[in-house]
Amino acid sequence: AIVASLLIVMLIYLIESLAFLGVIDWSKLGLSQNSWGSLTSLGYPYASAALVVGIGIIAVSAIIGVVIASYSDGIIYYGGAARVANTLARYDGYFPQPFARLDKRGIPIYSVILVLIISVVYLVLLPSFSSILGIFVDAVVFSYAPSAISLAVFRKKFPNENRPYKLPAYSVLAPIAFVVGGLLIYWSGWTAVWISMISVFVGLLFLTVYHRRSKISSNDLLSGIWLPIYMIVVLILSYTGSLGPLAKPIIPYPYDTVIFIVVALIFYYFGYYSGVKYTGKGTLDSEVV
Structure with a gap:
């Protein structure tokens, strides 16, 4: 299952990359011919390349996909990070004990708040x-x-x-x-x-x-x-x-x-x-x- 999922993802990214190479128009993007390094100056390279050749639906789909993927990944990693802080405090003793506490629904509320604060700091500081x-x-x-x-x-x-x-x-x-x-x-x-x-x-x-x-x-x-x-x-x-x-x-x-x-x-x-x-003494x- 792991190998199959990796191969499927590789195939999808390969097809996307080939499609990007096929539609890119340097002049309409305002870039020098074959200046691949300058693509990083575009906010949304894939969507921009689709727009300049008149494939608006692809650009919209790409942006929607990015938003959905970012949101779902964010939820997963947000919850995972909170559980890591909780585990470090509860089982390993590497974190202050307040982070080991769970509310009545089993949520490590203090760990969730900590992850929220750290996330906001990065969002504010990074451009x-x-x-x-x-x-x-x-x-x-x-x-x-x-x-x-x-x-x-x-x-x-x-x-x-x-x-x-x-x-x-x-x-x-x-x-x-x-x-x-x-x-x-x-x-x-x-x-x-x-x-x-x-x-x-x-x-x-x-x-x-x-x-x-x-x-x-x-x-x-x-x-x-x-x-x-x-x-x-x-x-x-x-x-x-x-x-x-x-x-x-x-x-x-x-x-x-x-x-x-x-x-x-x-x-x-x-x-x-x-x-x-x-x-040192470990679990095993x-x-x-």
């Missing part, structure tokens, strides 16, 4: 939907990329656990997944990178300060030190690379991408060995999940 989208993509990828390291660590430390699905060749696929996730963040551009990284740093700073009152030990912090170091390196490479703010990048393309791949691999194994050597130490 456009496209800028929010880049940061959102970075945040999602950044939250999933370390799971490749977690997979390798769990397979190493708990080789005999019962697994409904056992990923083959994980020792090869896991580092590739981590590198690809890092590249997606790096290729999103300097603005999205620095805002998303600073946002994560704020969360890490909170956990560091709060750890004296929570279940986070110094051993936990030391075992996870690779992550903030990795984030700092990503910021440096993003700033000095071809997608950074510098008119003349210190590290031009494609050397910046090659260097990033090497650096990501180094931090993959940094995180992997930190996890393998971790001596006491029970089978």
Whole structure:
């Protein structure tokens, strides 16, 4: 089901991309011929391309689709983020206890309010939907990329656990997944990178300060030190690379991408060995999940 859904989505995006290439009219869009980079200056490239060739219904459908998709995704992630804060407080002890409370309908109301405040802050500070989208993509990828390291660590430390699905060749696929996730963040551009990284740093700073009152030990912090170091390196490479703010990048393309791949691999194994050597008590130490 997962593979089928991915293939269907890939097919839809491929058809949309080919259709876009077929209808684009540079002169009517007010852009130079083949200036693909300037397409980002258009608020709605797909809808704009459809309008200039007289296919208004496609433009309207595209905008309606974007609104519906954004609303549905927003509802899903809003509720998910609130549950994350609730879980961190209730089960992990990494968040203040008020966020563990549920109202009579089972809603983590304080967590919902927190997510609302954070969402409003981003909406006020960021100038456009496209800028929010880049940061959102970075945040999602950044939250999933370390799971490749977690997979390798769990397979190493708990080789005999019962697994409904056992990923083959994980020792090869896991580092590739981590590198690809890092590249997606790096290729999103300097603005999205620095805002998303600073946002994560704020969360890490909170956990560091709060750890004296929570279940986070110094051993936990030391075992996870690779992550903030990795984030700092990503910021440096993003700033000095071809997608950074510098008119003349210190590290031009494609050397910046090659260097990033090497650096990501180094931090993959940094995180992997930190996890393998971790001596804290986790769920799998006491029970089978």
